[in-house]
Amino acid sequence: MSSSDTATAPTNFIRNRIRKELEAGQYDQIVTRFPPEPNGYLHMGHAKSIVLNFSLPEEFGGYTNLRFDDTNPAKEEQRYVDAIKEDVRWLGYEWKKECYASDYFKTLYDYALHLIDNGLAYIDSQDADAIREQRGTLTEPGIPSPDRDRDPAESRDLFERMRAGEFEDGTYVLRAKIDMAAPNINLRDPVIYRIRHQAHPRTGTKWCIYPSYDFAHGQSDAIEQITHSLCTLEFEDHRPLYDWLIEHLPVSSRPYQIEFSRLNLDFTVLSKRRLTRLVEEGHVDGWDDPRMPTLAGIRRRGFTPESIRNFCTEIGVTKSESIIPFGELERNLRDDLNVRAPRRMAVLRPLKLVLTNFPAGETEWIEAANHPQDPDFGTRKVALTRELYIEQDDFMEEAPKKFFRLKPGGEVRLRNAFIIQCDEVIKDDAGNVVELHCSFDPESRSGLPGADRKVKGTIHWVSAESAVKAEVRLYDRLFNIPHPGGDKARDFVEHLNPESLEVLEDARLEAGIEDAKPGEHFQFERLGYFVPDPDSTPERPVFNRAVTLRDTWAKLEKQLR
Structure with missing residues (x-):
């Protein structure tokens, strides 16, 4: 990544905190991690996290680990691991260590035994529905499990037998013993291990019990000597549990979790569940459809890593939730391509x-x-x-x-x-x-x-004699309202923009451009910025419009807000 990306980075509360901590001698170096779950493709929300987690250590002389949160084998696949690594490298970053939560399954298992032996965890034989009903509400305390006072020796025996595969899924869970009356529901004896007889992509059938995300995350940070665990605001309520586990386990270092607001873009959705639905129901042509806000999709559409990094730096890092106009992302692309893209007719x-x-x-x-x-x-x-x-x-x-x-x-x-x-x-x-x-x-x-x-x-114009016939795909906003799904009375797919893709099969391009490769950008004069699609061949050129020359949605966005 260019040093200019960090040299001009605006200040923010995390950056200020790190600078003060370094000046006070609290750390020798800053170590962060980017911890995706390999159950889908990265999207623009992840891009903000990637830029933050990699740029801060780069600025202050530290490093970043890429750690895959592979604690749920039912949803994780190697193809997602490969796609995530490709996306991070495309954005211009390189990690120091490639790690997996599964690397630490034995250590995490030993940590669980430590909690059991110290009376800080117990085996619960209730099913998930009963545990959920007993958690209480924001105004009412939870109800202790009948198994809460189970003898630690008995809990240890049951946990070891769970590990040995003696029980079926759902028979038992391991819960941390914290406080069923805690105002923060996450501290009401959370489940930290479940039985799941599911082969794991990396460990095979070695394990049939798997740790929860909350149990694996902080301890993995500590094992890797992470200094700052940067998370989006939805994890703020989980920080007390993060801290409790760190404080009650024999970990080798003390990481700190800091939260920041996630990225929200208008005219799109950044929910993995909703993006998965768009793909599975055929509303788009896969995860790399250029209308998708996935990094694979926007890369195929023609966005540059420089424009994404600049955008993420420009919007800043705060604790205030806001919705960024999609036009701001496109403006960063225009600014980048205006300088780098050669012109063609x-x-x-x-x-x-x-x-x-x-x-x-x-x-x-x-x-x-x-x-x-x-x-x-x-x-x-x-x-x-x-x-x-x-x-x-x-x-x-x-x-x-x-x-x-x-x-x-x-x-x-x-x-x-x-x-x-x-x-x-x-x-x-x-x-x-x-x-x-x-x-x-x-x-x-x-x-x-x-x-x-x-x-x-x-x-x-182009010469009728020498012009190259090509297919041109004109991409636009995936949705036709700023906040799809915001209206709870309607399904978000009802707001899909029927004009988000127009395919022109008889376009004529200036001769010579048919040999362009994916990633080569051009300004088609008076029309916009275009890039060859991976489908393109010299015999059948296919070009995607990355962005128009002007923001044609700006006026409409103001009207619809």
Whole structure:
């Protein structure tokens, strides 16, 4: 990652705290971790956490571990592990250690025995429903389990037999013995181990009991010498349990949990459960559909890691929940691609134009800048021929007064070329415009006396002879309201935007661009920023629109809020 990402990072309460702790000599170095559960693909909410957890140690001379919370073997798969590692590296980060909660299953088991032997945990034979009913409410204390005073020796024997596989799922659980009257429900004797006869992706059938997330998380932090366990606000109520376990176990270090607000974006959903539903019900074409807010999806759409990092830095780190406009994410992409993306011409909805006074069979090569603001991008040769394609929207037969593109008898300048006039409109039997016959002014070429002649419109074009036929996919907001699912009376999928994808199969692109590889960005002049899709081949180019040139949703967003 570029050092400039952290050099200009705005201050925040976590950064300030770490700086003060280092100045006071509390730590030799800062160590954090990014702890995803490998049961799905990462999304933009994870991106904020990744940037924070990796950038802070990088700034202060520490390091970050990538630790997979693989305590639920029923939902975890290797493909998610691989996807998560790819996403983190794509964002520009590298971890020091690749760790798994399953690496510590034996240690966590020994920690559980420690709690049992010290009267701080017990085996409960009640089922999940009974335990749930006895937890109480926010205003009423919980009811102690009939097994709460079970003798530690008996609990240890039962726990060891659970470990040995003697009991079926749900027969027993291990609960921490804390306080059934605690105001914080998470301290009311939480379940910390369950029986689950399920093969684990990494440990196979070695274990048939698995620790809860709350039990594994803090202890894994301590084992790895994590100094700051950075979590989103939904874990704030879990911090007392995190601290209680650390304080009552023989751990080798003392990590501290700090919470910050999660990322919320409008016009999308960042719930793994909802994203899974979108995929499984076929509302999108998989986890990497470019309309999805997954890192795999936005990468395929054409977002850059630099734009994501800049966005996450820009929105800051606070404890206040807020909803960030999706347009802010797109603006960061525009700012990034405006600098790095070379320009090309493309026609998405072609209309044939014939230059009647241009010699048939001849080609004129136009010198065009690859980037109008940066000469280091150089120039390219663009073929100009008698027959061209222009955008259908750049012609109007009955044009209003302020329409400054092509119309019968009107003039426009062809980008990088000369001025043309529309002389004749050709229609089919149904009255549809199928071809324009135009004449060009040879004196209006660059460098000639008429080059400075002013016309109000300039349009782009491609040669009909050399242009490459391509499929272009125009992606837009996945939902058509700012807060899908916010209305509890309606299902969030009812708010899906039916125009979130438009596929144009007859687009024409400037020759040479068909060899572009995924990850190469281009500005199609006047149209937006585009990138080749992984489906693209030189024989059948496919391009995705990453973002439009302007935020066409900004006005609507204000109206809908």
